[in-house]
Amino acid sequence: MSDKTALTPATHTAPPAKFSHGVRKGNILQVAGQVGFLPHEEGKAPTPAGPGLREQTLQTLANVKAILEEGGAGWDDVMMIRVYLTDVGHFAEMNEIYNAYFEEQALTQPPAARTTVYVGLPAGLLVEIDALAVLS
């Protein structure tokens, strides 16, 4: 039967704890919660793409995409995107950024379902996103 494969894109560190950035088993691919950290540089601590929602959201989406691609998938395969924000006041702006981003991705399949809720995140982080994909 099919094995579970860990997905660790070149842009990501080895995971800092006993979890995988993403896993694929058969046609199911799960992306772990991503935040807006810039691509990993050897010897540097994880650094957010910027203090604002725009930079962090775009970087977070890029990080999710890198994991999808590492597993042979893309946005078209994503069934569910979970968006965690820290501030209800960020919803409208996140939607604008999200919509513009997905316009550019030129999806050929319907967009994923989504749930957005407002939670606590570590200091300095405004957004976290995870994703579940089903490959064709």
Place this chain on the structure above:
Amino acid sequence: MSDKTALTPATHTAPPAKFSHGVRKGNILQVAGQVGFLPHEEGKAPTPAGPGLREQTLQTLANVKAILEEGGAGWDDVMMIRVYLTDVGHFAEMNEIYNAYFEEQALTQPPAARTTVYVGLPAGLLVEIDALAVLS
């Protein structure tokens, strides 16, 4: 290979952002986070079923069900229900409403697993629910 289908019941607006109310691909169906908005009326803004937990929970469950049915599924196919409340004090009442609702649905399969957590939601909304189904 199987395509991803967007599920947009007649009761729902076209999604306000680049996401789907639900998607189905093969035997997997994911319902996006639903809230207690009444069925869409042309030219009217989304309106919660009421200010209270009961009306909102029942409407939210009806909205989830509409998406399941649009995808050829029903509550019996649901594996996981995520319930987001805004107030720990609402847990007991939500459970009562939830139990009575599912009694009425006359499930022929075991009920779904569930996780309930307490988060922030946009002003006026007390509950959000999403669901993952696996069709037979």
Place this chain on the structure above:
Amino acid sequence: MSDKTALTPATHTAPPAKFSHGVRKGNILQVAGQVGFLPHEEGKAPTPAGPGLREQTLQTLANVKAILEEGGAGWDDVMMIRVYLTDVGHFAEMNEIYNAYFEEQALTQPPAARTTVYVGLPAGLLVEIDALAVLS
């Protein structure tokens, strides 16, 4: 086609509401949100394993594992673990406990993906965990 089976380990009560502690259908197994309650004793109310993060996290993981095993699965089959904490200040300690726990589990497959967010939980509970598994 395959039926949905409710997973109720001997350590668990009958669920207190119309949900299952876990369900399996075909090769998909979903574990409901678990907390750090000790194994059920007839006539006693649910009791956390202790007031602290360590006891609760370890008990919660044991509770998830019991449900996986009831469904014929184990940690190696888990694709996604969702960790809900109540305090951002608990992240480092949770990671230590989590890593040590999974070292001991002697996984033969890559660890699951994970999302950790900070939410409200009922009084006295510091952690809740759910899991999605795909069996081979």
